[in-house]
Amino acid sequence: MISNSDISKVIAGVKGQINEQDTSLIVAHLPLLEERLQYLAKSFPSETLHAIAIKTNPHPQMLKHLVGLGYGLEAASIEEVNMAMAAGCAPSKIVFDSPVKTRSEIDCVSGLTDMLVNVNSIGELNRFPSEATCTIGIRVNPQVHTGAPEMFDVSRNESKFGVAISSKQEIINAALAHPVSALHMHSGSQMKDLEVQRGALEALKALADEINATSSGKIHTLDIGGGLPSEPLSDRTRMAEYGAIVHEVFADSQYKLVTEFGQWVHAEAGFALSRIEYVLDESRVFIHLGADFFMRDAYTKARPFALEVWNDTGEFVQGEKSSFDIAGPLCFAGDYLAHGAMLPATTAEGNWLSINGTGANTYALWSRHCSRTVPKCIAFDGVHSSIWSERTTINY
Ligand SMILES: Cc1ncc(COP(=O)(O)O)c(C=O)c1O
Incomplete structure (x- = not known):
């Protein structure tokens, strides 16, 4: 599994290479x-x-x-x-x-x-x-x-x-x-x-x-x-x-x-990052990756991805944990990545959520449902993060 210290390095490393439209990122760990x-x-x-x-x-x-x-x-x-x-x-x-x-x-x-x-x-x-x-x-x-x-x-x-x-x-x-x-x-x-x-x-x-x-x-x-x-x-x-x-x-x-x-x-050699957009009722977080990226997970059975919360500079958000449902951005009721995930109680808008082990059958199955933009893809070589592809609008 990709270590938390590498996830932290990527978050810190991409800071200068992304803008506010980059609400999620797909990362390959080479x-x-x-x-x-x-x-x-x-x-x-x-x-x-x-x-x-x-x-x-x-x-x-x-x-x-x-x-x-x-x-x-x-x-x-x-x-x-x-x-x-x-x-x-x-x-x-x-x-x-x-x-x-x-x-x-x-x-x-x-x-x-x-x-x-x-x-x-x-x-x-x-x-x-x-x-x-x-x-x-x-x-x-x-x-x-x-x-x-x-x-x-x-x-x-x-x-x-x-x-x-x-x-x-x-x-x-x-x-x-x-x-x-x-x-x-x-x-x-x-x-x-x-x-x-x-x-x-x-x-x-x-x-x-x-x-x-x-x-x-x-x-x-x-x-x-x-x-x-x-x-x-x-x-x-x-x-x-x-x-x-x-x-x-x-x-x-x-x-x-x-x-x-x-x-x-592939599965273990990739992870994804999404900004946390909303935290509702201290029990639901809304993120920017759902059934568009986690197609199989949303429509069949979700894999038990390891989830962590980070601040903008790649520091781990720690502290007492609380139970959250993780909702994706698509407009149908089943678009959840996880139910009852234990995240820090202080999880807040603007934090990053890392989802570890997403290298297989995710980007590959990207769904057009709701026409959301395919995120930037990043390659991490152990030290540096570089952009493999820019955000891509779906071209019908
Ligand atoms: C013909 C064939 N080969 C290889 C694979 C890859 O399978 P896996 O990802 O389970 O290794 C598949 C998966 O659908 C397949 O249909």
Whole structure:
């Protein structure tokens, strides 16, 4: 988690770079991001390509930063493929996973040598020209229940994603009949049961082995997706546990592995700041970030973000705590970030509220509801804060 001393440094550091319209700020903590990326890389076999999911945090500067550090990018749409290219990512480090690729999108990417393009259905394979130079993968639905929340569980039998592994012979026939050289799966976000995921990995590997046994090694790449919940770094993490499972499952194989993590990488490495605009009845505060930034939280279940209150120069507001509901700025009753949050009783208009751990699925999901301006985005390098992007008016 980002330390309070770094939050304080950012508040003090941005003071000269903002004006009174900057009622909220989105901050990326680059040293923590890099630490997490290195932890991820260290947990997996060394040749693994880690293609970070663009959808989790698509800020163009963030993509450039990830590419500069040598990581790949996973694109869920042709727009994200274009963003990855604009960020300088080599096609060989881009994974394209849209489930609804049009014929013209496929024409666009099929000549991008070594870009991994995963088809969502067998029928999609017919849309590729015979001279395609991209790497074509088939998305397999492992049909497992890893404990992912229902909305993010993409591996149920009726899932819209991929070809069910129960249709094994169909997958094998398609892989043999088309220029397929990869298999892909993503079991869902926030997987809980890693032993179930071990079974899914083993099944994917067995399927690739079976295709290879009749085709002298057509399948060379296995993309195993992302899907771990956010967690702090420590000696014992789910990421380390998962990496150990991957080492075991693929110990005796030559497959090139690809991952597509999103929230595990980003969530802890970002925070947001909002001015406190109103304090009502000593029990409700109104801030400038709500369901526009915390879309998933407002419409599903709010994550338990760590909240702190600061004065204008970055000093911690301390003292006796009291219970507050934190209301966002949008015009609907459900726009609350938290209920019963314990904040200093002296919390007042003009203070900053810091919301820690907001690096994933926030800016990325910015909602147009009420047409509020997207805040300034700031990058903190451990010492300095610099502006990654100015406030942006929504352009309809
Ligand atoms: C195909 C695919 N890969 C990767 C991800 C990233 O998942 P996570 O953020 O849970 O790691 C997603 C998330 O929706 C996805 O759909």
